[in-house]
Amino acid sequence: MMNIQEIESDKLEMAASMLKAIAHPMRIAILKHLEGGKKLTVTEIHELLGIEQSTTSHHLGILKDKGVLCSKREGKNTSYYLKHDILSQIVDCLQRCTCE
Amino acid sequence: MMNIQEIESDKLEMAASMLKAIAHPMRIAILKHLEGGKKLTVTEIHELLGIEQSTTSHHLGILKDKGVLCSKREGKNTSYYLKHDILSQIVDCLQRCTCE
DNA sequence: TTTACAAATGCAAATATATCAATATTTAGG
DNA sequence: CCTAAATATTGATATATTTGCATTTGTAAA
Structure with missing residues (x-):
């Protein structure tokens, strides 16, 4: 039985782990590319960002594990997309706060 | 001369460092207490959260350094408050995404 | 100027993260 | 079944973060 605290x-902890998943330059870049319900494969993201395939897969795995993204196998490819559209708000908010 | 990339x-990098500053359970808790323009001293926060004074000061320092909070000396105390009200959006967004 | 309270800093140990290369797994097509 | 393409995983190394203790700095009041 858990108490209130x-x-x-x-x-x-849950909120922090979700936010920590997003709080990385490459992972923010990934989110920007997925805004508006877009779906992209690992290879597409790895080419868009110009980082290693294994590094890309690792970042996507973190985002999925922490509930930021969902994934769907489609043949040889796996597409990733935002789990909650509202998560774009975070990226937008950051943009406003850092562009002053 | 910097290029576009x-x-x-x-x-x-800037967005990530700001988000990384927030992405910690205690620091999210601090932000929740500061929503709505509230101002709190280091001691008040340290007592509210039940963590060490030095740890509290450290967390506040990170949040200030990364542009999340501002601070103001008032006699022996230092008060901290949100730099941008809209940052509450991030906490709200997390709440919605993690409470399903 | 001495005392006491409030806040910040330096330090060290434990823990967590990021990256790439190499390897393994999954799937489609021949 | 065999091969190649797309992803995922593992291992190793480098780097960063978190925490509390001890100490220092800043401020007000006696």
């Missing part, structure tokens, strides 16, 4: 602390 | 990459 534990539940609160769990929610904070 | 460098500028873009700089913006991503």
Whole structure:
């Protein structure tokens, strides 16, 4: 049986882990490319960002694991897309706060 | 002279460092307490969160350094408050995405 | 100027992350 | 079944983060 503090602390942990997943230059770049419900494969992202395939897959894995992205196998490819459209808000908010 | 890619990459770095500052359970908790323009001292936050004074100061320093918070000395105390009200959006967004 | 409270800093140990190269797994097509 | 393409995983190394303790700095009041 969990008490209030534990539940609160769990929610904070969850929120932090989701945010930590996003808080990386390459992963923010990935999110920007996926805004508006777009779906992209690992190879497409790896070419768009100009980083290693394995590094790309690793970043996508983190984003999926922490509930930021979903993925769908389509033949040999796997497409990734935003789990919650509203997550774009975070990227937008950052843009406004850092562009002053 | 910076080229487009460098500028873009700089913006991503800046956004990521701001988000990384927020992406910690205690620091999210701090932000929640500061929503709506509230101002709190280091001691108040350290007591609210139940963590060490030095740890609290450290977290506040990170948030200030990365442009999330501002601070103001008032006698022996230092008050901290949100630099941009819209940053509450990020916390709200997380709440919606993690409470499903 | 001495005292006491508030906040910030330096340090060290434990833990977590990021990256790339190499390798493994999955799937489609011959 | 065999091969090639697309992804995922593993291992190793380098780097960064978190925390509390001890100490220092800043400020107000006696």
